[in-house]
Each structure stands twice: as structure tokens, then as C-alpha cells.
């Protein structure tokens with residue numbers, strides 16, 4: 560059973576008289592353990608696609624099977640529940656709470672999930688160590704570099720053991736060195752079994768992943784494995 564399966568997905572946005580068909584008849588299957596880039600020009604439907612995959616929004620038509628469940632027609636509260644349990648999000652702008660330390664930011668999803676303090680702290684520390692930030696757990700976001708902030712955000716995305724990590728332009732606000740660091744972390748997590756789907760505009764960034772899916776005008780125009788993949792260690796962008 561594939562982890563994600565989209566069948567004949569359409570997404571229409573209604574803006575008064577102007578309706579935009581942002582996705583048109585999308586069919587896409589992603590297996591557990593894949594590492595996928597979504598590419599395409601501005602307005603091609605990438606974020607719309609990610610919002611549906613991440614259960615932040617529903618398609619207008621079509622079926623979306625996540626772990627075998629047809630989530631496309633779930634009501635809001637059930638969709639939110641699936642989202643909290645199965646999806647870890649990483650955003651371009653990090654979305655950390657500025658008054659909280661790195662550790663507290665990473666603990667947040669577990670607070671919502673009702674975990675006890677000791678367990679939260681232990682799990683958050685482990686997640687921060689995994690992204691190479693074990694030393695800076697008491698720092699606030701403004702005391703960290705962009706790459707370090709994004710690592711905190713990745714740790715936060717990991718703590719509830721999601722089935723899939725989803726990232727919309729996770730390196731969009733980073734310099735080239737931090738971009739390589741972040742992509743190496745995603746590669747490491749993927750090597751350990753995580754399924755990762757990310758949007759990127761940059762071909763060099765996509766080259767770290769294993770598969771590239773290209774969108775154009777709301778449709779998939781290309782879907783191919785990455786050849787000559789950039790591997791961790793000594794990568795330059």
C-alpha cells in the first residue's frame with residue numbers, strides 16, 4: 560500500500576467571478592521512504608498540492624489516500640487530527656515562536672498532543688541532537704542563524720513521529736552553506752526511513768532528493784528519478 564495516493568485530484572479556487580483551477584486531474588503515488596521534490600514555475604500549483612498532501616486543505620474533486628484512508632472527504636476536525644498525527648511541516652520562514660527557546664519550540668507539538676513534561680523534554684532533546692543542535696537548546700530563535708533556526712523547525716516537525724515530512728521551500732531563506740546543511744539533514748532522515756516531500760525552485764536543491772515531480776499550469780508534466788544525486792559530505796551549491 561502506498562503511503563500517499565492521489566487520484567484524479569482537482570482544486571478550484573473561487574474568487575468571485577474568477578475561478579482558478581489550480582490543480583487539474585493530478586495522479587500521484589508516493590511510497591514510504593521516498594524523497595521527492597516538487598518543482599515548477601510560480602503559480603503552477605505546488606503550494607496548493609502541498610496543502611492538500613499535508614491535509615491543510617481539501618481537493619474540490621478526487622480521492623486522496625493517506626496510509627490507506629480516503630482523507631479527501633474528512634470533516635475539518637478529523638482532517639486536523641490526521642494532520643497532527645501524521646504530518647510534520649517545515650516552512651520557508653521557520654515559523655518558530657520568538658519568545659520560546661529552541662527546546663520549548665520543539666516541545667510545542669507534544670504539548671498539544673498531551674505528552675508529560677519529562678517525556679517531552681527527552682524527546683525534544685533527542686530530536687535536536689538528531690539535527691545537530693544538541694548544544695544550543697536554550698537559545699531563542701533570534702540567537703540562532705537561519706540554518707540553525709531551520710534545524711529547530713525540522714526537530715519540531717519530527718517529535719510526534721510523523722508518517723511524512725513536508726516542506727515548502729525549506730531553503731528559500733537560507734544562504735548556500737546552510738542550504739547544503741539542511742539538505743544533508745533531510746538526506747540523513749530519509750536514510751533512516753523518513754518519507755520527505757519538499758517544494759523547491761532550485762535545481763541544485765532538488766538534486767539532493769531522489770525524485771523530481773514537475774508541475775505546470777496545475778498539471779504534472781514530468782516525474783523522474785534523480786540521476787547523479789548530490790550526496791552528503793563535501794557538497795557545494
Ligand SMILES: Nc1ncnc2c1ncn2[C@@H]1O[C@H](COP(=O)(O)OP(=O)(O)OP(=O)(O)O)[C@@H](O)[C@H]1O
Pocket residue numbers: 572573574579580581599600601602603604605606607608
Ligand atoms: N487561496 C487562493 N485563492 C485563490 N486563488 C489561489 C489561492 N491560492 C492559490 N491560488 C491560485 O492558484 C494557482 C496556484 O497557486 P500556488 O500557490 O499553488 O502556486 P505555486 O506553484 O506554489 O507558486 P509559487 O512558486 O509562487 O509559490 C495560482 O494561479 C494562484 O493564484
Ligand SMILES: [Mg+2]
Pocket residue numbers: 605606607
Ligand atoms: Mg508556493
